[in-house]
Amino acid sequence: MRIAARHKNDIVIFDLEGEIRRSDITDVTLHQLVKEQLDSGKRKILLNFDAVEFIDSFGVGEILASYISTHNLGGKLKLVRISKKLFLIFQVTMLTKVLDIYEEEETALKSFF
Amino acid sequence: MAKNRLRSVFSRVVDLKPGEGVIAVFLFLYFFFITSPYYIIKSLRNASYLSGLGDEKLPLAYFLTAILMGFIVNFHSRLQVKLPRSRLIINSLIFFFSNIVLFWWLFERGWRWVPVAFWVWANIFAIVLVTQFWMLVNDVFNPREARRMIGFIGSGAQLGAILGGVLAGVLAKRAPWLLLPLAAGMLGLGILVVSGIFRWQRQKTDGIDREAKDRAAGPTKVGFRDAFQTTRQSPYLLLLAGIMMVTLVVSTLIDWQFNSIVQSSVEGESNLTSFFGYFNAGAMFFAFLFQLLLTSPIIKAFRIRGALLLYPLILFLGTGGIGLAALAGLVPLVPAILIKASDKGLAYSLNQSVRELLYIPISPEQKYKSKIFIDMFLNRFAKGLGAIILAVLLWLVPRAPGTQGGQGIIRYISLIVLVIIAVWVFLNFRIGREYANLVKAKLEKQYERGDLLVAQRLDVDYAKLVFDTVESKTRSSHLYAMNLFDLIRHDMLTPEVKKLISYKTDEIRAASLGGMFEQTETGLGPKIEEELSEDVLKREVQEILNLDVYQDVMKGYLERTVADSSADSQVARMEAAKMIGFMDSRAPLVGKLGELLEDDSPDVCRYAIQSAAAHMRRVDVPVLVRKLKSPALREDAIAALRKFGPRIVGTMADYLADRSEEIELRIVAASVLAAIGTQEAADYLTWELSSGAGAALADGIIDALDRIRSSDPRVTFAEDIIKPRISEETRLYCRQLVDLYNGARPSDETECRRRENRLSDSLWNVFKLLGLIYPQEDMIKAYQNLKAGTKDSVAYSLELLDNVLERDIREVVFPIVEDLSPEEKVKRCRDVLRGIGEGKAKDG
Numbered sequence: 001m002r003i004a005a006r007h008k009n010d011i012v013i014f015d016l017e018g019e020i021r022r023s024d025i026t027d028v029t030l031h032q033l034v035k036e037q038l039d040s041g042k043r044k045i046l047l048n049f050d051a052v053e054f055i056d057s058f059g060v061g062e063i064l065a066s067y068i069s070t071h072n073l074g075g076k077l078k079l080v081r082i083s084k085k086l087f088l089i090f091q092v093t094m095l096t097k098v099l100d101i102y103e104e105e106e107t108a109l110k111s112f113f
Numbered sequence: 114m115a116k117n118r119l120r121s122v123f124s125r126v127v128d129l130k131p132g133e134g135v136i137a138v139f140l141f142l143y144f145f146f147i148t149s150p151y152y153i154i155k156s157l158r159n160a161s162y163l164s165g166l167g168d169e170k171l172p173l174a175y176f177l178t179a180i181l182m183g184f185i186v187n188f189h190s191r192l193q194v195k196l197p198r199s200r201l202i203i204n205s206l207i208f209f210f211s212n213i214v215l216f217w218w219l220f221e222r223g224w225r226w227v228p229v230a231f232w233v234w235a236n237i238f239a240i241v242l243v244t245q246f247w248m249l250v251n252d253v254f255n256p257r258e259a260r261r262m263i264g265f266i267g268s269g270a271q272l273g274a275i276l277g278g279v280l281a282g283v284l285a286k287r288a289p290w291l292l293l294p295l296a297a298g299m300l301g302l303g304i305l306v307v308s309g310i311f312r313w314q315r316q317k318t319d320g321i322d323r324e325a326k327d328r329a330a331g332p333t334k335v336g337f338r339d340a341f342q343t344t345r346q347s348p349y350l351l352l353l354a355g356i357m358m359v360t361l362v363v364s365t366l367i368d369w370q371f372n373s374i375v376q377s378s379v380e381g382e383s384n385l386t387s388f389f390g391y392f393n394a395g396a397m398f399f400a401f402l403f404q405l406l407l408t409s410p411i412i413k414a415f416r417i418r419g420a421l422l423l424y425p426l427i428l429f430l431g432t433g434g435i436g437l438a439a440l441a442g443l444v445p446l447v448p449a450i451l452i453k454a455s456d457k458g459l460a461y462s463l464n465q466s467v468r469e470l471l472y473i474p475i476s477p478e479q480k481y482k483s484k485i486f487i488d489m490f491l492n493r494f495a496k497g498l499g500a501i502i503l504a505v506l507l508w509l510v511p512r513a514p515g516t517q518g519g520q521g522i523i524r525y526i527s528l529i530v531l532v533i534i535a536v537w538v539f540l541n542f543r544i545g546r547e548y549a550n551l552v553k554a555k556l557e558k559q560y561e562r563g564d565l566l567v568a569q570r571l572d573v574d575y576a577k578l579v580f581d582t583v584e585s586k587t588r589s590s591h592l593y594a595m596n597l598f599d600l601i602r603h604d605m606l607t608p609e610v611k612k613l614i615s616y617k618t619d620e621i622r623a624a625s626l627g628g629m630f631e632q633t634e635t636g637l638g639p640k641i642e643e644e645l646s647e648d649v650l651k652r653e654v655q656e657i658l659n660l661d662v663y664q665d666v667m668k669g670y671l672e673r674t675v676a677d678s679s680a681d682s683q684v685a686r687m688e689a690a691k692m693i694g695f696m697d698s699r700a701p702l703v704g705k706l707g708e709l710l711e712d713d714s715p716d717v718c719r720y721a722i723q724s725a726a727a728h729m730r731r732v733d734v735p736v737l738v739r740k741l742k743s744p745a746l747r748e749d750a751i752a753a754l755r756k757f758g759p760r761i762v763g764t765m766a767d768y769l770a771d772r773s774e775e776i777e778l779r780i781v782a783a784s785v786l787a788a789i790g791t792q793e794a795a796d797y798l799t800w801e802l803s804s805g806a807g808a809a810l811a812d813g814i815i816d817a818l819d820r821i822r823s824s825d826p827r828v829t830f831a832e833d834i835i836k837p838r839i840s841e842e843t844r845l846y847c848r849q850l851v852d853l854y855n856g857a858r859p860s861d862e863t864e865c866r867r868r869e870n871r872l873s874d875s876l877w878n879v880f881k882l883l884g885l886i887y888p889q890e891d892m893i894k895a896y897q898n899l900k901a902g903t904k905d906s907v908a909y910s911l912e913l914l915d916n917v918l919e920r921d922i923r924e925v926v927f928p929i930v931e932d933l934s935p936e937e938k939v940k941r942c943r944d945v946l947r948g949i950g951e952g953k954a955k956d957g
Contacts, residue, residue, distance in 0.1 A: 021584075022715045022716055022719055022745045022746070023714065023715055023716050023745075025715070025744060025745045029744055039866070039867075039870050040866055041866070054584065055580065056580055056581060056584045057576075057577035057578070057580045057581045057584075057719075058719075058745060058748075059580070060573075060576055060577055060580050061573075061577070061748045064567055064571075064573065065748070067563055067567065068563035068564045068567060069563065070563065071560065071561070071562065071563025071566065072562055072563045072564065074559055074560045074897065074900070089579060089580060089583055091609075092579060092607075092609045092610055092612075093571075093575065093576035093579045093580070094570065094571055094572070094576065095571065095576055097570040097571065098566060098567055098570050098571055
């Protein structure tokens with residue numbers, strides 16, 4: 001999995017690519033990257049899933065841990081451009097009850113304000 | 114230069130923030146210029162009435178005032194609806210100014226009814242102007258600002274009263290004709306000051322935030338009926354009204370005792386005016402000193418709840434003394450003077466300040482409506498009630514001829530006063546509690562905790578299992594089938610999940626259990642419910658796995674699979690790890706779990722960890738603890754260890770306390786104890802906190818304790834450990850703040866940020882610790898509003914802490930949470946460090 005960060009105003013957008021799997025773990029996990037941004041004072045995080053093929057239970061744990069860390073500091077973490085299949089799993093597992101998921105980046109960015 | 118020196122001297126007396134000086138002085142002068150004329154008027158009022166009509170006619174004056182006040186309140190409410198605040202106040206002042214001139218002329222005529230009219234009018238003068246004054250104060254300040262400045266602003270009234278009293282005392286004998294013109298002149302100056310206040314307010318609201326604008330815009334305008342209904346509907350306002358009632362009934366009875374005793378001791382109208390003038394001046398001098406020196410420290414030290422009790426308790430002792438003196442047949446002039454002076458002094462200092470503070474957490478709308486009813490109408494109604502009690506007593510207990518001061522009735526009055534004071538104390542206890550609740554209600558949570566939101570809305574284990582099931586579809590039909598079976602076992606194979614797994618992909622779709630479900634959903638195959646019920650499936654699979662013959666047959670296969678550590682057999686090992694989880698814990702093949710837990714593949718390990726959680730064998734605990742070090746497996750290992758529950762609390766506490774272990778592992782051990790969340794887990798964490806845990810571990814332990822507190826409010830925490838830790842965290846915060854802001858501030862932005870984060874973490878730790886021994890919700894609200902709130906929400910946070918925290922904790926925490934500029938905060942932190950002998954080192 002590859003993760004690249006970019007900034008729009010005070011929002012940090014993480015472009016995720018590949019699969020978020022336990023077996024594919026890199027030196028720095030998604031949660032650690034989110035925590036670094038939180039430490040630097042950022043409170044609005046957007047995870048772009050456009051190039052994510054699949055995630056396993058480890059990936060779910062990473063997303064939820066990032067969500068909890070952000071929320072505990074009064075911030076917001078949202079997801080965008082998630083595949084239809086993943087969205088279905090998110091719905092079935094009720095992750096959509098917790099996570100805000102948007103179809104388009106522009107809409108997601110606006111939703112922070 | 115001189116201006117700065119003046120400001121410096123001023124700031125030592127009054128706790129003012131930049132920009133508050135002008136309005137504070139304006140309000141001080143406003144209060145001064147309405148009380149100084151009133152104390153001239155009041156001395157004249159008492160003397161003219163007592164010498165003209167006598168103390169026996171006093172109940173008539175009280176009663177007439179009460180009746181007339183009802184009309185005045187109604188009229189004032191109507192005016193308030195029609196006029197803006199500025200015009201209402203200025204027009205009222207002009208009206209009373211013209212009345213003074215009118216009474217000056219009337220007194221010259223010597224008509225017998227004039228003292229009665231003057232008495233009633235003087236009371237209306239006081240009640241209307243003082244109520245309007247406090248309305249304006251409430252418009253301008255929030256609770257913290259009011260609390261800081263109330264001592265100074267209130268002292269304007271005492272100084273005015275002293276001046277008015279002294280002028281009345283001196284001029285009554287030398288130039289009595291000058292008293293009323295002088296009062297009119299002072300009120301005229303008051304009109305100029307009030308005009309200045311409204312001009313200042315208009316200029317300020319042009320450029321300030323909306324919050325202040327809303328305050329400055331003034332209240333909702335209401336009528337008398339609305340004011341009454343608002344008070345009636347709120348239990349808090351009813352309590353306030355009740356306290357006002359009993360306070361004034363007591364005050365009226367004491368006032369009569371005092372006037373009666375004075376009348377029998379002082380003769381002649383000018384002597385009486387002079388006596389009342391000097392007495393008022395002396396009492397108000399006492400009030401002034403009390404207000405200036407003691408009101409704020411008393412409120413600060415005893416909080417509103419404690420401060421509320423002081424006034425009734427002093428009156429209780431005083432009136433008891435008068436009663437005893439009267440019982441002994443003495444004319445209790447000295448006790449009467451003392452108790453009246455205490456009554457006046459405390460009423461115009463501590464009591465007034467506390468009462469106004471009690472109004473502050475009420476919504477502006479409620480405040481204005483209820484103030485009209487309580488401060489204006491009920492105030493006089495209570496006096497009327499006092500008058501009725503007096504009239505009844507005077508009728509029941511006639512004075513013996515020749516007795517001075519009417520000792521008989523005086524001791525009865527003392528007795529009644531004692532009973533009413535007992536009711537008063539009870540009401541004060543009640544309102545003290547309600548006040549704290551009201552302040553809490555004013556604070557809104559800025560955001561919900563993420564972990565709680567997730568816990569409330571999600572079944573994380575279920576979500577992960579669904580993801581693993583879908584993921585396993587691409588790996589192996591066996592693994593996929595086992596994951597589906599796991600969903601069935603836990604009654605999680607909902608119609609939604611069935612629909613999900615029938616989702617069309619190009620992935621393998623072997624003739625498996627999953628395939629059968631997919632066929633069912635797509636309508637291509639037989640319906641699974643008809644073929645194989647879920648209950649039958651659960652039972653049959655379980656029976657097969659537990660068969661001895663199955664264990665024998667599978668033994669060889671499992672041994673080969675586990676021994677093959679190549680990447681090609683990874684899926685087979687995953688299947689084996691998953692399958693063992695379904696077996697009975699006594700089954701021989703479960704023994705293979707140990708090897709699978711040590712597998713190099715995190716995917717295999719993950720399934721083995723799940724199976725270890727299902728079997729809960731103590732032998733697996735050390736391996737699971739080792740897995741806590743792996744980022745890929747940590748969450749799974751924590752979840753597995755959590756399932757062991759209280760059985761492993763001692764083991765995890767050993768890891769937590771083991772100084773030879775890596776700090777990372779000890780922190781995660783704290784997380785496991787938090788996940789288990791029992792009282793014993795909390796006790797171990799608390800003990801470790803007290804045994805010199807380093808900063809990183811302490812952070813982890815405090816976080817773990819905080820999580821236990823939020824998941825189970827029944828768990829208790831050792832205060833004798835938590836309180837010193839709060840002090841320690843506060844000192845840590847002070848050290849970090851002083852380091853950050855003294856000369857050694859790092860030029861490196863990253864280092865600066867790191868220190869700021871550490872500072873922020875320390876503050877959060879203080880509040881997490883406070884949440885362990887005080888209501889956690891309150892502490893979270895206070896923290897969130899302090900960190901991200903508006904000016905008012907910060908003020909209410911501090912007010913909440915002030916009311917909830919015990920004195921020793923308040924003194925520790927307030928230096929770091931008070932709403933101060935960075936420079937002031939650094940100074941306070943240096944003081945804290947100096948207090949523990951670190952001052953020199955930190956002064957740089």
